[in-house]
Amino acid sequence: MTAQAKPRFNILNHTHKQTQIGQIESPNGPIPKLSDEFWTAKQRQLHSLHYAVSYRASFKPELPDFFIRKLTKPGDTVGDPFGGRGTTVLQAVILDRRGMGNDVNPLFERITYPKINPVSIEGVEERMESINLSKDRDLSGEEKMNMFYHPETYKELLNLRDYLKSNRDDIDRFLEMIAISRLHGHSTGFFSAYSFPQISIPKENQIKINKTRGVEPDYREVKTRIIKKARSVLKDGDERRISELGRKSVLTVQDARDLRTWKSNSVNLIVTSPPFLNQVDYFLDNWIEHWFCDIDISKLKERLVQTADLDEWMQFISDSLAEAYRVLVKGGMLAIEVGEVRYQGRILNLDETVVSLTWAKRFNAGQFKVKEVYIQSQEFTKLAHCFNVKNNTLGTNSNRIILMERI
Numbered sequence: 374m375t376a377q378a379k380p381r382f383n384i385l386n387h388t389h390k391q392t393q394i395g396q397i398e399s400p401n402g403p404i405p406k407l408s409d410e411f412w413t414a415k416q417r418q419l420h421s422l423h424y425a426v427s428y429r430a431s432f433k434p435e436l437p438d439f440f441i442r443k444l445t446k447p448g449d450t451v452g453d454p455f456g457g458r459g460t461t462v463l464q465a466v467i468l469d470r471r472g473m474g475n476d477v478n479p480l481f482e483r484i485t486y487p488k489i490n491p492v493s494i495e496g497v498e499e500r501m502e503s504i505n506l507s508k509d510r511d512l513s514g515e516e517k518m519n520m521f522y523h524p525e526t527y528k529e530l531l532n533l534r535d536y537l538k539s540n541r542d543d544i545d546r547f548l549e550m551i552a553i554s555r556l557h558g559h560s561t562g563f564f565s566a567y568s569f570p571q572i573s574i575p576k577e578n579q580i581k582i583n584k585t586r587g588v589e590p591d592y593r594e595v596k597t598r599i600i601k602k603a604r605s606v607l608k609d610g611d612e613r614r615i616s617e618l619g620r621k622s623v624l625t626v627q628d629a630r631d632l633r634t635w636k637s638n639s640v641n642l643i644v645t646s647p648p649f650l651n652q653v654d655y656f657l658d659n660w661i662e663h664w665f666c667d668i669d670i671s672k673l674k675e676r677l678v679q680t681a682d683l684d685e686w687m688q689f690i691s692d693s694l695a696e697a698y699r700v701l702v703k704g705g706m707l708a709i710e711v712g713e714v715r716y717q718g719r720i721l722n723l724d725e726t727v728v729s730l731t732w733a734k735r736f737n738a739g740q741f742k743v744k745e746v747y748i749q750s751q752e753f754t755k756l757a758h759c760f761n762v763k764n765n766t767l768g769t770n771s772n773r774i775i776l777m778e779r780i
């Protein structure tokens with residue numbers, strides 16, 4: 374048995390002096406708005422597993438790290454009903470907590486399971502050697518993907534996809550997650566021609582990119598790219614300890630408004646980020662991933678909430694909060710991250726909207742007591758303000774986290 378590599382990832386020391394920059398009035402008294410650089414603005418500071426897959430609208434692992442360490446102890450249960458790429462669950466597991474993760478999109482489970490059940494690089498290499506990716510095949514009946522992939526690359530991808538349909542042990546699932554991360558991007562480490570890493574762009578847009586750059590997709594061997602990426606994702610080690618805790622964690626694919634397999638009074642802390650008011654199109658933006666994983670999005674459409682209607686959004690958040698109330702223990706905490714969005718020609722701070730829900734009679738008043746609102750300010754934000762640059766005032770660049778206690 375080989376000794377486990379010593380973890381090389383950082384344990385962050387979140388030292389900060391928070392500044393109160395305002396307050397939100399509520400019938401239960403003013404709620405302080407605290408601002409600071411609560412966690413580092415530097416990139417890629419935590420375990421390399423976190424950076425396996427790009428996912429639209431994901432938060433930095435430092436965010437759950439901050440709240441998990443502040444509010445729970447080892448052995449506690451930490452949940453995330455809007456799991457995305459599984460950032461909260463993975464950080465909970467890394468910190469010796471039990472993770473409960475959920476998302477309405479099965480892609481969440483495909484990406485998160487392998488991260489909390491990592492395998493060895495030797496296992497990945499051996500498995501990749503044993504799969505025959507060069508089997509000949511007729512591409513005529515397949516989805517037309519020649520704007521993204523060279524025919525040889527596409528053939529290898531289809532062979533891998535077929536293999537993964539009937540081979541599902543932890544190594545296979547890890548390979549699948551790594552393959553998902555390589556489907557489209559801008560460097561030669563990806564399988565596709567030059568494209569966007571975070572979103573799957575429509576075929577027409579990819580055709581335009583190829584035209585502008587004057588290129589056709591070149592051959593990108595699948596096997597070597599998977600092994601190379603797996604090596605970098607596994608470089609921080611600690612696989613055995615992470616997978617032991619990963620096995621105690623639970624991942625589900627259900628609507629956050631109805632987490633029926635989660636027990637009542639079972640979660641100590643939730644750190645989550647729901648879809649913002651009409652910011653991201655989770656169907657379109659992941660269409661290549663859905664294709665590769667054979668996920669039928671027509672069934673998802675009714676449940677995945679993407680709305681530009683404020684009232685509908687508030688009802689959705691309120692219903693999700695009611696379910697969070699049910700699964701949290703009494704005195705348990707909920708950290709919910711939202712942003713600022715453009716709504717009807719103005720900037721709307723969704724933290725204020727969420728706070729208002731907690732005391733509105735129409736929306737289950739009295740289930741939560743809001744403690745404070747955290748606004749993560751970062752160096753680039755401060756700079757942007759000095760130079761009067763608006764990059765941080767129009768999008769959803771700031772993290773606004775409402776911390777509340779389940780009554």
Ligand SMILES: C[S@@+](CC[C@H](N)C(=O)[O-])C[C@H]1O[C@@H](n2cnc3c(N)ncnc32)[C@H](O)[C@@H]1O
Nearest residue numbers: 431432455457458460476477628629648677678
């Ligand atoms: C802002 S993202 C979460 C990103 C996550 N915090 C991360 O770091 O990866 C919101 C997620 O909510 C999911 N979602 C949308 N509607 C949902 C619903 N009704 N129930 C559960 N999840 C839903 C989307 O699929 C998306 O992954």
